[in-house]
Amino acid sequence: MGLRMRAGIGIAAIVATLLTGTGTASAQGTTVGGVGAMYYLNDAFTGRANIELAYGDHGDEVYVGDWDGSGTDTLMVRRGLTFHARNSATSGAADVVFSYGDAGDTVLVGDWDGNGSDTLAVRRGNTFFVKNSVTTGTADVVFTYGDPGDTVLVGDWDGRGGDTLMVRRGNHYFVKNDLSTGTASSEFFYGDPGDVVLVGRWSEGQAGDTLGVRRAATYFLRHSLTSGPADRELAYGEPTDTAFSGDWNGDGLDTLGVRRAPAPPAPPAPVGGSAFGDGTHRVNAGIAPGTYRSGAAADSCYFARTSGFGGTFDEIIANGIGRAQIVTIAATDVGFESSRCGSWQPVAATYPPAPVTVFEVGTYVVGRHIAPGTYQASGSADSCYWERLSDFSHEGVDGIIANGFGTVVSIDPADAGFSSSGCGVWTRIG
Missing domain, CATH: 2.60.120 (Jelly Rolls)
Structure with missing residues (x-):
């Protein structure tokens, strides 16, 4: 079957977190988004991953698809116009490497010809260039749909085995059931305009792909392309994960996966630790060096690090203005002054x-x-x-x-x- 796709929310070239899935082969449509090289897949609707793998580099663009027609979805990374596909949900090197399109193209993934394997299409505005094999070469099909700024989703919407497009405008969806220029085959509303949207075949009773929405770590899945409440609700992963979907075990149903960024290194602890208020202060005498955050909610908080107390412009090492400012006061600074900032707290205390x-x-x-x-x-x-x-x-x-x-x-x-x-x-x- 086709694959699923996911698309970014909102702004033209920003591709965020949507998901994909479908009958036999399901894929992600657009880049998974996020960062990190660790992936946690679940081939059932349970709360814990049963497949963990590392693939690619921390900052790679990542896609999901059934590249070899085996019935299971795996990962592909993009670097410029070169794509590195892996044919198993395991850590390791790419099985297939090829080039397609231009480095700046928006890339979509789908089973465009219904043969059970996923390939690429590139989007330039509202024109789509479809390639029906995972090889270097020119497009096999070219067509237009929607407007250049639309968010686009990919899925097998009518259950006939080939993937086509859906346009999203807020919480209004326009379904197209063939790869040709023309108007929508159907339309419906689902979720809220700001929702992260997933695509997949979530239940055996579905003919084709449908939508789900993600809110933090909770997913609301709908089993038909109609307006209405969710048919299934579940929690998975963490709110900070980047989520996607695919058929990880070849059972014809799409389930969830997440891409997780490594934990960031802890910032250095601030020297000192005493709060202080507005005014002019001597560094290393009245206040300790360190990193501090202001408590004022006003946009007019002003501060300056100084090399002296003469009040001249040349004595200002650095300064700033704005709400909830953070500043590192160096041990070599002579003075620090602020107004309308409220209490300055060691940043770790905030x-x-x-x-x-x-x-x-x-x-x-x-x-x-x-x-x-x-x-x-x-x-x-x-x-x-x-x-x-x-x-x-x-x-x-x-x-x-x-x-x-x-x-x-x-x-x-x-x-x-x-x-x-x-x-x-x-x-x-x-």
Whole structure:
């Protein structure tokens, strides 16, 4: 049978966490997303993985499919325009290596000709270039569907054995049952606009693939392409995992798998440990060096690390302004001053019990305050500014890994911190 796919949520080229599955062969449609080289698969709807494997590198793009037509889904990694497919759910080297498309293409996976094995298609806008073999070469089928900005899902929607496309716009889905230019064959509503969506054949009574939605570590699976409540609800993995689906044991049903990032190294413990308030302070006398976080919820918190107390511009080593700031005060600093920041706490004292996946603007330690992953903000892309940080010194641009305006960003486990302003609420989507 075909394979399933998953697609990213929301913004054009961002592919987040959707899933796939189908009768005989099922696959993931789009990249699995996330980071890490460890995978935990479950070939039944239970709460614990029964297959664990390592494949590829920490930052690889990963896809799921039945590459050899054996009836079971396995992993493939993409590096540029080269693909490395493995034909068993075990650790090891690739069994097949080939090239297709261009390095910047969006790639989809599906059983396009219904022969029981999964191959690739590339998407450029709303045009799709389908290849019916896992080999280097030109497209076998070219067609258009939907709009260039649509989120696209892949599945065997009518149960006839070949995969086709579905367009998602919020919680509205438009099903196409053939690989041709044209209008949708059917449409329906399911879940909420912000849900992470999965695709698979979840029960023996299903003719073809249907949808599920993921909310944190809970999955809500629907057994028909119709509006209505979930037919099955289950928990699997951790809220910070990147989830996908496939037929891991060849029984014709899709179940869950997760990709898990390694635990980030603990940031160095701050020197000192005493809280202090706004004002002008002597470093190594009034306050200890270390990394601190402000407690003020206002966007007007201002601070400066200084080399003296003369009040001149040249004495400012680094400064900043914004909500919930984090700053590392060096032992070589002479002074530190702040206003409208409230109480400064040693950063370790501000960590929640576990990293969160929903948070407001401000500055955070990655892996301690917030979990790594791909996030979407509720605010406007024009006013949402973000920075990925390698440290909290605030000395020029050396501590900024990347920055920009926009409402979707991927935070890497290796990042030290993340800061944003004007973005509203960030929610993890992959």
